Amino acid sequence: MSQLSINQIKRFKNDITRFMMMYKFALDEMETRIEILVQEFEMLHEYNPIEHTKSRLKSPESIFNKLNRKGCNISFSGIKDNIKDIAGMRITCSFVSDIYVISQMLKNQGDLKVVEEKDYIKYPKPNGYQSLHLLIEVPVHMSDRQENVCMEVQIRTIAMDFWASLEHKIYYKYNQENQCVPARLLEELKQAASAAAALDQQMERLHKEVEVLKEEQSEIPAEKLNRIIINNQQFALPQALLELLDTNQTD
Numbered sequence: 001m002s003q004l005s006i007n008q009i010k011r012f013k014n015d016i017t018r019f020m021m022m023y024k025f026a027l028d029e030m031e032t033r034i035e036i037l038v039q040e041f042e043m044l045h046e047y048n049p050i051e052h053t054k055s056r057l058k059s060p061e062s063i064f065n066k067l068n069r070k071g072c073n074i075s076f077s078g079i080k081d082n083i084k085d086i087a088g089m090r091i092t093c094s095f096v097s098d099i100y101v102i103s104q105m106l107k108n109q110g111d112l113k114v115v116e117e118k119d120y121i122k123y124p125k126p127n128g129y130q131s132l133h134l135l136i137e138v139p140v141h142m143s144d145r146q147e148n149v150c151m152e153v154q155i156r157t158i159a160m161d162f163w164a165s166l167e168h169k170i171y172y173k174y175n176q177e178n179q180c181v182p183a184r185l186l187e188e189l190k191q192a193a194s195a196a197a198a199l200d201q202q203m204e205r206l207h208k209e210v211e212v213l214k215e216e217q218s219e220i221p222a223e224k225l226n227r228i229i230i231n232n233q234q235f236a237l238p239q240a241l242l243e244l245l246d247t248n249q250t251d
Contacts, residue, residue, distance in 0.1 A: 029138050053090065088152045106153070116134070135150055
């Protein structure tokens with residue numbers, strides 16, 4: 001087998017760099033969209049359904065190892081067709097209802113395409129794992145073309161995220177030692193998943209009760225209705241605009 005030339009190596013390096021850049025740009029694009037949604041909610045609803053987000057990009061080594069385990073063709077097209085989670089984002093919320101609100105907001109964005117949805121909240125995995133998984137195609141505009149890049153978005157509550165993190169640490173520890181996780185720990189993990197789900201239900205119920213109380217007790221003074229707040233700065237609405245709004249309401 002002839003050795004690769006310097007030019008071939010350089011070309012391969014450029015190709016893989018460009019390939020990975022597309023997934024990085026897809027993550028950047030999604031992070032920007034999520035930040036816009038957060039600001040919109042805070043300004044219009046005085047509420048933020050997203051606690052925090054975390055993004056990750058698989059390394060080329062991890063990608064090729066996964067491709068090899070699947071027995072797939074080692075090529076850029078093989079990677080794109082068979083590995084859908086090269087770019088991943090985890091969105092953590094306070095309440096289960098927030099998960100579906102965020103999911104629907106993403107689906108409403110016309111240039112995003114949800115190609116697959118797995119609801120492990122309505123249908124948890126046998127070990128108790130819960131989360132909503134979406135595979136989303138994100139348009140990425142390169143210098144010479146547009147690419148629709150597939151990435152995975154996981155949306156879960158704080159309790160679900162805590163449980164998943166604990167499970168990962170336990171499995172990682174035993175895998176490092178080439179041992180199986182003891183049955184006792186697996187059973188306790190499953191019980192902990194049930195406890196986390198019960199906590200989510202309780203917190204959701206309390207949240208709804210508080211929202212009802214806030215609506216019943218909220219009486220907004222007229223002068224506050226004539227003002228808007230942007231970036232923590234208060235602005236009075238022009239009188240002409242107030243008159244126009246009043247006219248539209250009477251019509």
